[in-house]
Amino acid sequence: MYFKLAIQNVKKSFKDYMIYFLTLAFSICLFYSFNSFQAQQAVMELSQGQADIIDSVMLIMKILSVFVAIVLGFLVIYANNFLIKRRKKELGLYTLLGMPKNHISRILVYETFIVGLVSLIVGLLSGFFLSQLLTVITANLFEANLNYSFIFSLDAMLLTIIAFALIFLVIMIFNTLILNRYKLIDLIHAGQKNETLKIKNIYISILLFIVSLLILGYTYHYALSLGINALVHLNIIAPLGILGTVLFFMSLAGFLLRFVQSSKSLYYRKLNMFVLRQVNASINSNFLSMSIVCIMLLFSIGALATGSNLNRTINNTLLYATPYDYTYSAYIDPEHPMYAEDFTHMSEQLKLNPKDIKEEAFVHEYCSDITTKTYQKQIEALLGEPDSSFYEQSIEVIPLSEFNKLRKQYDLEPIRLKNDECYFFTSIEMLKELIDEIIAKEKELTLYGKPLRISNTDYELINLGTSSNTGTAALAVVVNDDAIPKGTPLYSVYWNVTLADSVDIQGFDDYMSTKINAYQYHQAQEVNNQPVSYSSVTSEHVKENSKGLAVIMTYIGIYLGLIFLMASAVILALQQLSQASDNKQRYLILNKLGAEKRMVNQSILFQLSIYFFMPLLLAVVHSIVGIQVVNSIVVAFGRSDLFIASLFTGGIILLIYGAYFFITYIGYKSILSKR
Amino acid sequence: MTPILDVVDIEKYYGNKGNLTKAVNHVSFQVEKGEFIGIMGPSGSGKTTLLNCISTIDSVTSGHISINNKDITALRKNALSKFRREELGFIFQDFNLLDTLTAYENIALALTIQKRKPSEIKKQVMSVAQKLDIVDVLQKYPYQMSGGQKQRVASARALVSEPSLILADEPTGALDSKSSRALLDSFERLNAEYEATILMVTHDAFTASYAKRILFIKDGRIFNELIRGNDSRKAFFNRIIEVETLLGGDSSNVL
Numbered sequence: 001m002y003f004k005l006a007i008q009n010v011k012k013s014f015k016d017y018m019i020y021f022l023t024l025a026f027s028i029c030l031f032y033s034f035n036s037f038q039a040q041q042a043v044m045e046l047s048q049g050q051a052d053i054i055d056s057v058m059l060i061m062k063i064l065s066v067f068v069a070i071v072l073g074f075l076v077i078y079a080n081n082f083l084i085k086r087r088k089k090e091l092g093l094y095t096l097l098g099m100p101k102n103h104i105s106r107i108l109v110y111e112t113f114i115v116g117l118v119s120l121i122v123g124l125l126s127g128f129f130l131s132q133l134l135t136v137i138t139a140n141l142f143e144a145n146l147n148y149s150f151i152f153s154l155d156a157m158l159l160t161i162i163a164f165a166l167i168f169l170v171i172m173i174f175n176t177l178i179l180n181r182y183k184l185i186d187l188i189h190a191g192q193k194n195e196t197l198k199i200k201n202i203y204i205s206i207l208l209f210i211v212s213l214l215i216l217g218y219t220y221h222y223a224l225s226l227g228i229n230a231l232v233h234l235n236i237i238a239p240l241g242i243l244g245t246v247l248f249f250m251s252l253a254g255f256l257l258r259f260v261q262s263s264k265s266l267y268y269r270k271l272n273m274f275v276l277r278q279v280n281a282s283i284n285s286n287f288l289s290m291s292i293v294c295i296m297l298l299f300s301i302g303a304l305a306t307g308s309n310l311n312r313t314i315n316n317t318l319l320y321a322t323p324y325d326y327t328y329s330a331y332i333d334p335e336h337p338m339y340a341e342d343f344t345h346m347s348e349q350l351k352l353n354p355k356d357i358k359e360e361a362f363v364h365e366y367c368s369d370i371t372t373k374t375y376q377k378q379i380e381a382l383l384g385e386p387d388s389s390f391y392e393q394s395i396e397v398i399p400l401s402e403f404n405k406l407r408k409q410y411d412l413e414p415i416r417l418k419n420d421e422c423y424f425f426t427s428i429e430m431l432k433e434l435i436d437e438i439i440a441k442e443k444e445l446t447l448y449g450k451p452l453r454i455s456n457t458d459y460e461l462i463n464l465g466t467s468s469n470t471g472t473a474a475l476a477v478v479v480n481d482d483a484i485p486k487g488t489p490l491y492s493v494y495w496n497v498t499l500a501d502s503v504d505i506q507g508f509d510d511y512m513s514t515k516i517n518a519y520q521y522h523q524a525q526e527v528n529n530q531p532v533s534y535s536s537v538t539s540e541h542v543k544e545n546s547k548g549l550a551v552i553m554t555y556i557g558i559y560l561g562l563i564f565l566m567a568s569a570v571i572l573a574l575q576q577l578s579q580a581s582d583n584k585q586r587y588l589i590l591n592k593l594g595a596e597k598r599m600v601n602q603s604i605l606f607q608l609s610i611y612f613f614m615p616l617l618l619a620v621v622h623s624i625v626g627i628q629v630v631n632s633i634v635v636a637f638g639r640s641d642l643f644i645a646s647l648f649t650g651g652i653i654l655l656i657y658g659a660y661f662f663i664t665y666i667g668y669k670s671i672l673s674k675r
Numbered sequence: 676m677t678p679i680l681d682v683v684d685i686e687k688y689y690g691n692k693g694n695l696t697k698a699v700n701h702v703s704f705q706v707e708k709g710e711f712i713g714i715m716g717p718s719g720s721g722k723t724t725l726l727n728c729i730s731t732i733d734s735v736t737s738g739h740i741s742i743n744n745k746d747i748t749a750l751r752k753n754a755l756s757k758f759r760r761e762e763l764g765f766i767f768q769d770f771n772l773l774d775t776l777t778a779y780e781n782i783a784l785a786l787t788i789q790k791r792k793p794s795e796i797k798k799q800v801m802s803v804a805q806k807l808d809i810v811d812v813l814q815k816y817p818y819q820m821s822g823g824q825k826q827r828v829a830s831a832r833a834l835v836s837e838p839s840l841i842l843a844d845e846p847t848g849a850l851d852s853k854s855s856r857a858l859l860d861s862f863e864r865l866n867a868e869y870e871a872t873i874l875m876v877t878h879d880a881f882t883a884s885y886a887k888r889i890l891f892i893k894d895g896r897i898f899n900e901l902i903r904g905n906d907s908r909k910a911f912f913n914r915i916i917e918v919e920t921l922l923g924g925d926s927s928n929v930l
Contacts, residue, residue: 269787273776594760595760
């Protein structure tokens with residue numbers, strides 16, 4: 001019987017349930033699609049590199065899912081609260097008719113179950129479709145081939161069901177608790193009772209507002225002065241930022257009120273006075289959610305902006321990772337030394353068509369008589385205790401002529417060295433600090449028994465050939481060609497090729513991979529019975545891999561950004577709509593006093609704007625600071641272009657947030673006009 | 676003299692064919708400028724519906740209502756709002772003050788809705804506050820005031836825009852007798868000294884006795900009319916009670 005009643009209730013208050021239901025279905029849909037990302041790769045032709053990247057990203061996705069589930073959980077609880085509030089009178093009636101509380105809560109449990117079940121089905125179904133769409137989009141971003149078939153992720157579905165079953169369980173407990181707290185008189189008079197007003201002292205608000213500005217200002221200053229280290233000190237910055245934000249919204253209404261009051265012509269203009277008082281009166285129940293929304297928007301903006309920025313940044317970086325179309329590189333085992341002459345005739349030995357090759361260039365790295373142990377002091381100071389084998393690594397020596405040729409490929413000016421000079425550099429970003437320290441402290445080094453002055457104070461992080469790694473030269477020294485004694489064994493060799501325009505890079509790579517093994521074998525027989533460990537890579541490979549990483553990071557950023565954006569919009573929308581019914585009485589008075597519809601609508605718009613755009617405004621300010629900090633990290637990947645990223649982020653926010661704002665406005669008006 | 680309010684044969688029906696309720700059934704009357712008129716009747720008699728029709732909150736099914744020579748039954752929605760805020764002042768049983776605003780702001784709101792100048796607003800609010808003796812409570816919020824003070828603030832709000840007609844719906848309904856008396860005294864004074872035209876709906880004989888003329892309504896029709904003339908309030912009160920007994924005359928059928 002109670003189950004029947006519950007079904008009827010859901011049917012009857014369908015309009016009220018609509019918002020709740022949509023929020024639920026939407027969350028479920030997003031959650032499923034988000035997690036079904038794993039299943040997407042099954043229908044895509046991804047290279048090994050891309051597949052590896054996806055594997056590592058899946059782990060991140062799993063962790064993020066927990067986080068997202070918590071956020072969605074709060075969202076759903078919030079929506080549920082909205083519903084209970086609107087139905088207080090009905091619940092009061094049950095109590096009045098003598099229904100015991102545990103029976104009422106049983107009805108509520110059934111109702112939650114029904115709505116939960118329906119929204120789970122609808123959410124999952126729409127999630128299935130959304131994930132198809134996402135698969136297509138992902139494949140597009142990856143430029144991967146799609147063997148399209150309907151994808152379904154059992155994992156994701158189970159995960160979604162479990163997560164939301166937990167959320168519903170919490171809601172059921174929550175509803176029962178709420179019900180036990182209500183008094184009958186409150187339930188019956190729920191419709192008429194205005195929330196008890198606590199008019200706060202406005203001067204305290206102004207004081208708090210100034211304090212919040214000071215805290216925020218200090219936090220900004222602190223974060224900016226730390227730059228890239230700000231992330232390490234997040235345990236200080238985050239609480240301060242949150243405190244500042246909460247205080248800001250706590251005191252904002254009071255401050256605004258006082259501020260506008262100081263201008264009589266503004267304050268006593270149309271319904272301004274009414275709106276400001278209204279906002280000030282309900283700030284007690286709103287400031288916390290405004291703060292939460294602000295912080296969620298900050299996450300959203302950060303994720304969206306960084307996500308879209310990273311993609312561009314990595315694309316820029318690609319230029320530095322791919323100087324040549326094709327690079328063969330070999331690392332020579334010191335036990336079985338090889339020499340430059342062993343590689344000189346590679347192209348003939350591989351029987352390559354000379355017409356295919358536009359340009360070929362070698363970069364030889366020679367072994368030296370000094371090892372990294374020379375700089376033990378600096379290494380241990382900056383990098384900590386490394387593996388013992390690290391100290392056996394030779395400092396790499398590169399002849400000047402080859403180095404300048406390489407620089408030319410990067411469009412860099414050639415460098416000049418005197419006979420007693422050398423040029424110290426690295427192509428590994430992580431070692432930059434160490435090399436900078438060495439260059440600054442050590443003036444000289446002794447190479448092949450000859451003292452050489454370190455001539456440079458700065459250097460570019462350039463790769464010795466096309467490479468998918470972040471850097472090819474660790475601790476490298478460039479010297480004049482004749483400073484390297486004849487017969488010095490190789491440390492490694494890079495054979496860089498620029499192909500003729502007519503040649504297909506992929507085809508060339510395929511040809512090489514079949515030929516090179518035979519060549520390798522032949523060479524091994526001839527030289528020292530030991531195969532050379534080599535790697536070969538085309539610029540296309542590198543681009544593909546980096547692009548994969550960029551796309552996935554972007555994807556996560558935008559995905560999370562969207563969830564937070566929608567969550568915050570939903571929170572605000574629900575809150576305002578629930579207050580709309582509370583405010584009905586007040587607007588009715590305005591109507592009786594003869595306020596025009598247009599004037600009333602303007603005041604609604606004004607009021608909603610404060611609630612929607614104040615958190616957005618502060619979040620934008622927060623994120624400008626935050627992105628400055630994050631950008632200093634993104635810059636490590638290469639150059640970045642903030643302008644495009646901001647434009648993109650702004651556009652998305654305007655679209656989604658604006659849409660929610662508009663829907664809320666329409667809903668607000670319709671609630672007020674209902675009898 | 677042209678009447679301020681001219682109600683001509685109005686009807687208001689609720690419900691559908693099968694179940695028609697004639698809340699107001701062929702009612703006509705006039706109110707002259709400076710009159711203080713009471714409308715009395717038992718609950719369900721249609722007096723509130725009548726008031727809602729006059730106050731433009733509800734529309735009539737047939738008939739015409741003219742206020743200050745303007746036929747409000749022919750006005751459109753936006754014109755109605757304009758008319759309402761310029762020509763009418765409202766006093767409600769439950770005060771209908773905005774709890775978020777101070778007394779001063781509540782009164783000022785009626786003027787800001789009319790887009791008056793702030794300088795003008797202050798002058799008018801102060802003047803009406805003096806008339807109603809509420810200068811001390813202007814900075815208080817409704818929850819800090821007594822019922823009588825609230826109703827006087829509500830009256831001030833109704834008066835401040837100097838409307839042609841003040842409509843009061845059970846103004847003493849939520850007040851104790853002392854506050855009621857004080858409020859009605861001020862109504863009487865406003866009527867006498869400032870020639871405010873007041874139409875008051877009530878079912879309380881004591882409250883009605885302050886009016887100069889009383890219309891009795893029963894089952895949607897005008898049942899009787901009493902004019903105070905030169906009677907003392909006490910005498911008028913007794914006459915009202917007599918009519919009320921008559922009105923409730925159906926009780927003889929019960930016994």
